[in-house]
Every structure is written in C-alpha cells, then in structure tokens.
Amino acid sequence: MTGAWPLLRQLSLPEWRAHPWRHAVALLAVALGVALAFSVHLINGSALSEFSAAVRAANGEPDLSLRCAVREGCADTLLDAVAAADGVSLATPVVEVDTYAFAAPGPGAAGAAPARIALQVLGIDALQIAAVAPALLPRAADGQPRTAFLDPDRIFLNPAAQQRLGAKPGDALRLQRGLGTFTLQVAGSVAAGGGPLAVIDIAGAQQHFGLMGKLTRIDLRLSAGVSSAQLLQRLALPPELTAAAADDAAQKVSSLSRAYRVNLTVLALVALFVGGFLVFSVLALSVAQRTPVFALLGVLGLGAAERRRLVLLECLLVGVAGSLVGLVMGTGMAQLALRWLAGDLGGGYFPGVAPALAFSWPAAAAFGSLGIVAAMAGGWVPARQAAALAPAQALKGLGGTTGPAPSRWRPVLLLGAGALLALLPPLGGLPLAAYASVAALLLGGIACVPLAVNALLALLHPRRSALLLLAVERARHESATATVAVAGVVASLSLAVALTVMVSSFREGVSQWLDSVLPADLYARTAASSATADQAFLPPAFVEAAAAVPGVARVQGLRVRPISLSPDQPSVSLIARPLDQPAQQLPMVEPPRPLVAGEIGAYVSEAMVTLYGAEPGSQLRLPIGAASGVEVRVLGVWRDYARQFGAVAIDQADYRRLTGDTRINDLALWLQPEAAVDTVQAALRALAPDPALIEFAVPAQIRAMSLAIFDRSFAVTRYLQALAIGIGLFGIAASFSAQVLARRREFGLLAHLGFTRRQVIGVVAGEGAAWTAAGALVGLALGLLVSVVLVHVVNPQSFHWTMEMVLPWGRLAALCAAVLAAGSVTAAVSARAAASGDAVLAVKEDW
Known part of the structure; x- marks a missing residue:
C-alpha cells in the first residue's frame, strides 16, 4: 500500500x-x-x-442466597435452621416487595393528583445487613433518632426514589396495598443505586404488606474454607427454598x-x-x-x-x-x-x-x-x-x-446454502444460522441478476425497431455488467420487501391477538405490571360490588402473578382466569386436548414450549399451593405477544383451591346494552377508598395504544427501508454514469452514424429499464425469501412466538414500480450528459 x-x-x-x-x-x-x-x-x-x-x-454480595420458591414467601422459622447449619457464618433475612408510592405534587401543581411511582421495598435486619449489602445500610438523617432503622413505621430511600418521589427526611410517604394506602415517615437514605428503592425494618415490611411470619430470601456468609457447593451438599434444603447466586x-x-x-x-x-x-x-x-x-x-x-x-x-x-x-x-x-x-x-x-x-x-x-x-x-x-x-x-x-460469463452454479449454491442454514436450530439462544442464511440468500440473489437479465431479454424480440433491437442486444451482451449496475437495487429492494413483510405480518398478528384477548366492554386494574401485582390488587369485596353496579351485565376477574420455574430463567407469568371454554377464551395455536378427570389442566404460551419444553400432554410443576408445588397437565398452546418469557394459564377455581388467593389484578366488565361507559366508571371509582388507584380502559383505547407502541417500536425499520432504497437508486445512477462515461466514444460513433441525441438516450434508458426490471423482479423474489426466514425462523428463535405471514401486495407493487421507474429515469439522465457532446469530437478522440 x-x-x-x-x-x-x-x-x-x-x-x-x-x-x-x-x-x-x-x-x-x-x-x-x-x-x-x-x-x-x-x-x-x-x-x-x-x-x-x-x-x-x-x-x-452474599456468598449464597436462598430464595423462597413461592412469591408469597416462606416461613421465617427456616432462618434459624439455616443459620445453625455447619459452615454458615451469618444468615440475614430479607423481605422483597414491589408496590407503588405517591410522589409529592411539584411546584405549581396544587390540586393535581399525585403520581404513582413503582417502588421496590426491602425489609432487612439492619444490624446484620452491612456484612452482605453495605449499600442497603440505612443512614438516619439529621433530627431522626439514631435507632430509626428499627422503627417499623420509618422508611429509607435511595437517590432515585428521593428524586422521583420528591420526598425528603421527615416527610410522610404514602404506599399502596390493594385498593388502600398507608403512611410511613421518611427517616433517611440508603446508598443503593438503580431505580426507586426503599429500605425498612423487616418487621415493618411483614406488618404493612401482609407478610407476618414470612420472608422471601436468606442471604448467607459462609465460614472460611466452605464453598457454596459444599454447603448445599451438607444442607438439605427444604422444597420452599432454592439456591441462587447474588x-x-x-x-x-x-x-x-x-x-x-x-x-x-x-x-x-x-x-x-x-x-x-x-x-x-x-x-x-x-x-x-x-x-x-x-x-x-x-x-x-x-x-x-x-x-x-x-x-x-x-x-x-x-x-x-x-x-x-x-x-x-x-x-x-x-x-x-x-x-x-x-x-x-x-x-x-x-x-x-x-x-x-x-x-x-x-x-x-x-x-x-x-x-x-x-x-x-x-x-x-x-x-x-x-x-x-x-x-x-x-x-x-x-x-x-x-467481464466473465455469469456462473449458473454460484447462485444455486448460495441460495441452497441459505435454505439449509435456515433449517438449523439457534446457537446459544441466538438465530446466528438464520442471519447467515439471510446473507447467503442476498448474495445468491445478486448472483442471479445476469441470469435474470438474460431470461427477461430472451422474451424480447424487437424485429421492427432498430433502436429497440440495439438496446436489447446491448443489454444482453453486457448482462454480466448488470450485476454491477443493479446489485445495490437488488440488495436494497430485497431488504425493504423483507422488512415490509415482517412488520406487516407482526402487526397483523398483534391486531388479531388483541381482538381475541379483549372481548369485554370495559377493563379495570390497579397494577400496571406483574411485578406489583401482589400488592396492587383488587380485593374480592370490590369485585363483588362491581358486579352489582347498575349497567354491569357480568364481570370476570383475572389474577396475574410471576412464578419462577427455573433458577436461570426470568419469572413466568401465571394467569388464573375462568377457562370453561379455552378454545374460545384463549388464542390457541391448535385445538386443546380434553381435560382428564382428576388432573389439573394448564395452557401455556409458545415461549413455554421453547424455553421449558412444555409440549401438550406433558406435565409441568408450578410453585404454588404446597411447598413442593403442584403438577399440572399441559393441554394446549396459545399465542401471547405480551410476555416474551412465557405464561401459564389455569382455571381460576383450581388456582383458588390450591392457594386460597382471591386477589384480582385485572377486571373485565361486560355492560348492558343501554349502559354508558362513563357512568359505570364513575360508579366503580366510588367503590374504591382512593379513586385514583383504579385505571380504566375500553378495548379501542387498549388496541390503539398497543398498536401505537408497536408502530413506534418499528419506526426505525421505515428509516432503514428509505435509506436502503435511496442508496440502491444512487448506486444504479452511479453505475450507469460509469457505464456511459466508459462508452462515450461509442455514443459518438452512433451519433456519427445518424442516431439523434434522443435516440441514444433512449437506448441507454432501454438498457436501464431491462436491467432494473430484472433487478426489481429478483429483489422482490429475494425479499419474499428473506421475509420467510425473518418471520418463520428469526422471530421464533429470538422471541419464542409465531405469526402468520402477511403479504401487503399493494405496498410491495408500489416499491417495485418506484424502483423500476427511478432506475429507467436515472439511466436516461446519466446518458444525457454523455450524449450531449459533439459527435465528431467524440469519434476524433479515438485517433
């Protein structure tokens, strides 16, 4: 170099x-x-x-954490047994709770409803916490008692919570439980970073959040020379506890x-x-x-x-x-x-x-x-x-x-390799083979351009027009050059087609799914996420009262809670709802199996099949009810685009019989024909101690909001489509400019033989139209092949859900027509400058 x-x-x-x-x-x-x-x-x-x-x-940074298998927590009597085990130097209990706190109104917001902020609350033993988590050590503010960390009615906030809630030491902070609230006093701070977090004495957490006699994890410091594996071998863990790294x-x-x-x-x-x-x-x-x-x-x-x-x-x-x-x-x-x-x-x-x-x-x-x-x-x-x-x-x-003659085997080999790579499973949870498949298909499609040009030109036999005959023969003779000229068009158009099909298929799938899961006229909830569902819930009394509100025909409650099925996977959503007709109540992938008498049936989302192998007919152990959990029979698989990590739906009657949990997180209401939605909402708000704790939505609002979020999430694909098409068209303009510059003496000779400037431009435009048409056809076909890989391979391997392929032919035809027209015009514009010179001077340059 x-x-x-x-x-x-x-x-x-x-x-x-x-x-x-x-x-x-x-x-x-x-x-x-x-x-x-x-x-x-x-x-x-x-x-x-x-x-x-x-x-x-x-x-x-404990040496080992023992977490309760069920979210309700396990008996705190387990702490004594674990602390007394040989090899344990220190065992400190923790209660983890997710709820909402109410932010103080900002300046100039007098009379405005306070905002609800999601808050993680940790109940700790402040006398021991410094040994395993110094960032959680409460620090009392000036003017607060030195033993404030032992007061069950005092709470300590991290910087993020202080900022979001606008709370300072001495302020009263309101927290939510169910449809009610209670007040704690801010007594100081903790150094922990991250999102809004609060620390309270463990007795206060148990008292205020209905967890008396419960804890959710035990953090351990081990004796010198003892490893986690050695301790677990000595310590026979009860089924309520599972070991986890920090x-x-x-x-x-x-x-x-x-x-x-x-x-x-x-x-x-x-x-x-x-x-x-x-x-x-x-x-x-x-x-x-x-x-x-x-x-x-x-x-x-x-x-x-x-x-x-x-x-x-x-x-x-x-x-x-x-x-x-x-x-x-x-x-x-x-x-x-x-x-x-x-x-x-x-x-x-x-x-x-x-x-x-x-x-x-x-x-x-x-x-x-x-x-x-x-x-x-x-x-x-x-x-x-x-x-x-x-x-x-x-x-x-x-x-x-x-240029060399176009190879007939290269595109076949590349396209074949792309098809074979698309059949391979994911590697390390990633669709790496599918990405390689897309690359092979793109390269194979580009290699097909000369063959496509020859095939297209073979159909043309312009015998009456010397001008058209010259354009066709020139394009046929330079078919190898067509790869150079329209490679960018093929690549950009195929990517634009593939992204268009993928996004359209996904959007249509989400739209149909929303129609299936939103059958009621009105929906009410108080928890915006499954993480806060255990503390922000609708109590049974509210549900019963809502059913008696004038204008309400019937109600159906839904309980959603996270459960852990594997220590190395995120939590799965457990959904308890009436399921007397699952084929109509869930968007099933295929008809469910019948329920066998004496068994508990469950219906899993597609992600459960991929992540846990929960095929129909298999058994699945859910950590609910008894300490050892309960076995359920998988009866069917349903589509769920809201929960990527998996969801399990069981009948509400079975869930309540197993757990005794009657809480509701989402309430669906069917209204009588003459009922007004606003009137019913006002009546339901009046049933709550604090009307601001309830959120309402009608299906049209949920649908519009969900699709708007979807469109924002995929807005980047539109920019990429426009960028790809723009680069492809610029590429064909530059390629034809290069071609006509190299052929300027040829154009001069044609002008010397009697061709007019308009006819020369027409010859080049005809070549451009033939090449761009072949490129558009190859790009369309290639884009459809790539979209099959994206929809049916990349998407399921990445996110564990499937969808039906939707082909928006109108938009695809518009894309191809725009590329064809633009390619012909750019070829003509490129030839315009080369054909504008004096014919005699152009031929004279040859000597």
Whole structure:
C-alpha cells in the first residue's frame, strides 16, 4: 500500500477535489452504518451495566442466597435452621416487595393528583445487613433518632426514589396495598443505586404488606474454607427454598435481553451493509471517470497490482474516515438516547433504569473495523476492474474490461446454502444460522441478476425497431455488467420487501391477538405490571360490588402473578382466569386436548414450549399451593405477544383451591346494552377508598395504544427501508454514469452514424429499464425469501412466538414500480450528459 501513496496524491486527490460530494456521500454512508450499530451497542451496554450494578446493590454480595420458591414467601422459622447449619457464618433475612408510592405534587401543581411511582421495598435486619449489602445500610438523617432503622413505621430511600418521589427526611410517604394506602415517615437514605428503592425494618415490611411470619430470601456468609457447593451438599434444603447466586437477576436479564440486543444491532448493521454498496457505486464511477488515465499509465508500465492497490487505498481512507465519524456520531446518538429514552429502547428489559453512558474502547475498535471492512468490500469489485483494465481498448473508448460469463452454479449454491442454514436450530439462544442464511440468500440473489437479465431479454424480440433491437442486444451482451449496475437495487429492494413483510405480518398478528384477548366492554386494574401485582390488587369485596353496579351485565376477574420455574430463567407469568371454554377464551395455536378427570389442566404460551419444553400432554410443576408445588397437565398452546418469557394459564377455581388467593389484578366488565361507559366508571371509582388507584380502559383505547407502541417500536425499520432504497437508486445512477462515461466514444460513433441525441438516450434508458426490471423482479423474489426466514425462523428463535405471514401486495407493487421507474429515469439522465457532446469530437478522440 505504501507504494500506492504517491499515485494516490497524483491520481485520486485531484478527482476527489473535483467531485467531493461523491466520496463524501460514501463516507457518510459508512459513518451512518457505524453510528447506528455503535449507538445501539452503547445504549444497551450502558443500560445493562447500570441494571447489573443496581441488582448488585440491592442484593449485596452474599456468598449464597436462598430464595423462597413461592412469591408469597416462606416461613421465617427456616432462618434459624439455616443459620445453625455447619459452615454458615451469618444468615440475614430479607423481605422483597414491589408496590407503588405517591410522589409529592411539584411546584405549581396544587390540586393535581399525585403520581404513582413503582417502588421496590426491602425489609432487612439492619444490624446484620452491612456484612452482605453495605449499600442497603440505612443512614438516619439529621433530627431522626439514631435507632430509626428499627422503627417499623420509618422508611429509607435511595437517590432515585428521593428524586422521583420528591420526598425528603421527615416527610410522610404514602404506599399502596390493594385498593388502600398507608403512611410511613421518611427517616433517611440508603446508598443503593438503580431505580426507586426503599429500605425498612423487616418487621415493618411483614406488618404493612401482609407478610407476618414470612420472608422471601436468606442471604448467607459462609465460614472460611466452605464453598457454596459444599454447603448445599451438607444442607438439605427444604422444597420452599432454592439456591441462587447474588447476580442471578442481572444474568437472567442479560441472557434474555441478548436476543433483543443482537437483533437491534443486526438491524442497525443493515445501514452498513447497504453503505458498502454505495461505496462500490462511488468507486465504480470514479474508476470509470479515470479509465483513460489508468489506461495511459498502464501502457506506460503501471501494473495491474498497483492499480488495484490504489483503489483499495482509496477505500481504506473512506472506511477509516467514515468509521471515525461514525464512532463520534454513535457516541452522541447514544448519549441523547440515554437522556431521552433512559436506555430502554422500547424493549422493556430495563424498567426504571436511567444509566450514564459507558463508553467501550474494544467495542469502538470492533465497530470501526466493521466500517473499514464494509468500505473495503464495497471497493473490491472496482479495484478488480481497475486491475483487469485492457489499456489499448480503454484508450479507444471501447471499454476496459471484459467481464466473465455469469456462473449458473454460484447462485444455486448460495441460495441452497441459505435454505439449509435456515433449517438449523439457534446457537446459544441466538438465530446466528438464520442471519447467515439471510446473507447467503442476498448474495445468491445478486448472483442471479445476469441470469435474470438474460431470461427477461430472451422474451424480447424487437424485429421492427432498430433502436429497440440495439438496446436489447446491448443489454444482453453486457448482462454480466448488470450485476454491477443493479446489485445495490437488488440488495436494497430485497431488504425493504423483507422488512415490509415482517412488520406487516407482526402487526397483523398483534391486531388479531388483541381482538381475541379483549372481548369485554370495559377493563379495570390497579397494577400496571406483574411485578406489583401482589400488592396492587383488587380485593374480592370490590369485585363483588362491581358486579352489582347498575349497567354491569357480568364481570370476570383475572389474577396475574410471576412464578419462577427455573433458577436461570426470568419469572413466568401465571394467569388464573375462568377457562370453561379455552378454545374460545384463549388464542390457541391448535385445538386443546380434553381435560382428564382428576388432573389439573394448564395452557401455556409458545415461549413455554421453547424455553421449558412444555409440549401438550406433558406435565409441568408450578410453585404454588404446597411447598413442593403442584403438577399440572399441559393441554394446549396459545399465542401471547405480551410476555416474551412465557405464561401459564389455569382455571381460576383450581388456582383458588390450591392457594386460597382471591386477589384480582385485572377486571373485565361486560355492560348492558343501554349502559354508558362513563357512568359505570364513575360508579366503580366510588367503590374504591382512593379513586385514583383504579385505571380504566375500553378495548379501542387498549388496541390503539398497543398498536401505537408497536408502530413506534418499528419506526426505525421505515428509516432503514428509505435509506436502503435511496442508496440502491444512487448506486444504479452511479453505475450507469460509469457505464456511459466508459462508452462515450461509442455514443459518438452512433451519433456519427445518424442516431439523434434522443435516440441514444433512449437506448441507454432501454438498457436501464431491462436491467432494473430484472433487478426489481429478483429483489422482490429475494425479499419474499428473506421475509420467510425473518418471520418463520428469526422471530421464533429470538422471541419464542409465531405469526402468520402477511403479504401487503399493494405496498410491495408500489416499491417495485418506484424502483423500476427511478432506475429507467436515472439511466436516461446519466446518458444525457454523455450524449450531449459533439459527435465528431467524440469519434476524433479515438485517433
């Protein structure tokens, strides 16, 4: 490369100064791809790091944690048995509760209803907590008793809770339980980071949250020389307790959010992929413009290797500059996203986390390298063209290279490899083989372009028009060049088609699912998430009173609670509801099996089949009821687009018989025909001690809000589609510009033979129409193939749910028609300048 530097200064820099916008566009394309991918990585990495730090602060650093298998907690008498075990140096109990607290109204908000803020409350033994979790040690504020941490009516807030709730020491803080509230006094602070968190004496947590005689976990410090494995061998754990590492929660979120993060990164890298085609187009045009110079230098002794190194050095400079700009842009985009989106990016994996930017030099090096690789890959074909230049022919303006005949086996092998890769299972929980399948399909589709051009032109036999005959024969003769000209169109159109089909299929699936799960006229709830469902609930008395409200025909309650089925997986949602007709009450994938007398039936979501192997007919142990749990028979599988980690639905009567839990989290109400929704809502609010604790929604509102969230989540795909199509069209414009520049003497000869300027432009436009039509057909077919992989392979392997494929033919036809029209017009515009010169002078250049 060093030997090419003087040539770069002599040959390339003047051309760059003459046409700076071309290389600036290529550089910007690389920068944009790097910026999108790097910003996504920084956002997710920062959020995950902050979330992990918050979990470590809340959990502390015990040698081992023993967690209760059931969410209601287990008897605190287990603490004495564990503390007395050989090898245990310290055992400290903890009660974990998720509820809501009410923020103080801000300045100028007098009379406004206080906002409800989700709050995690930890009941601890403050005399022992410093040994395992110093960040949870309560610090009494000035003016508070030194023993305030032992008062069951005093609470200590971390910085996030203080900020969100606007609470300071001495203030009264209202917390929710059921449809009622109680008040605690803020007595100080704790140093734990993360989302809003509060610490209270364990006796106060048991008293205020209905957990008398219960605890949810026991944190252990082990004696010197004793490992966790050794202790577990000595200690026969009762079925109520399961062993867990301190950072299990962070690891669960990391592993389950990994598919989401990887898919976002791959989607962002689409911009880098199409950016490589833009680099190719710009370099191909640049090489074509300098063909006479390359040819003259070739005659004078400049070898093919030097010409190839020169073009590759240009690509390297574009890649390095674009990557550096992209890394700066990506860092800024990540900083803005973390400030405005709090690191969540719509995935819901890091609720309540407001992370600071965590810059990563290794990641910057990796994504910068990807930008350089994309630029070098984009310039490889122009570099080979410069190397394969035939100097004598190029000096005569007859084209400098003769492309090889299109291979018939290469596209078959690539497409076959793509099909085989799509059949492989996920690797490490990620659809890596499916991503490779998409890449193989794209490359195979691009390799099909010359064959598609030949097949299309074989159908055309213009015998009456010499002009059309010349255009068709010229296009047929240069079919190998068509790959260079419309490769960007094929790649960008196929990606646009695939994303359009995927998003349309997903949106239609969500829409049909919402129709199935929202049969009632009105819905009421007090808990906005399953995490707070145990403390923010609708009591049985409220449900009974709601059924008697005038205008209400019938009500149906639904209990949702998280349960843990595996220590290395996030919690699963257990849904208890009336299921006398499951085929009509749940969106079943296939008809359910009949219930066998004496067994308890359960219906699982698709994620349960993937994550836990809960096939219909199998048995599943649920940690409810007895200490050892209860066995249920899986009778069917249903679609659930709301809970990625799995859901289990059982009949409400079975659930209440097993657990005695009569709480309700969501209430569905069917109204009488003449009833007014507003009147019924007002009557229901009057039944609650605090009307602000109840939220109401009608199906149309839930549906509109859900689809609006969906559209916002997939808005990035629209930008990527527009970017891909724009780059593809720019690529075909640059490719045809390169073609006509290399053929300017040919056009001069045609003009000398009597062809008018309009006829010459028509010949090139005809070639462009033929090539673009072939590219559009290949791009459409290829996009449909890729969409099959996205819908039926990538999506189930990443998120564990399925959907029916929907083909929006109107939008797909509009995409293809726009590409065809734009390709023909750009070809004609490109030929306009080349055909505008004097014919005699153009032919004279040949001598």
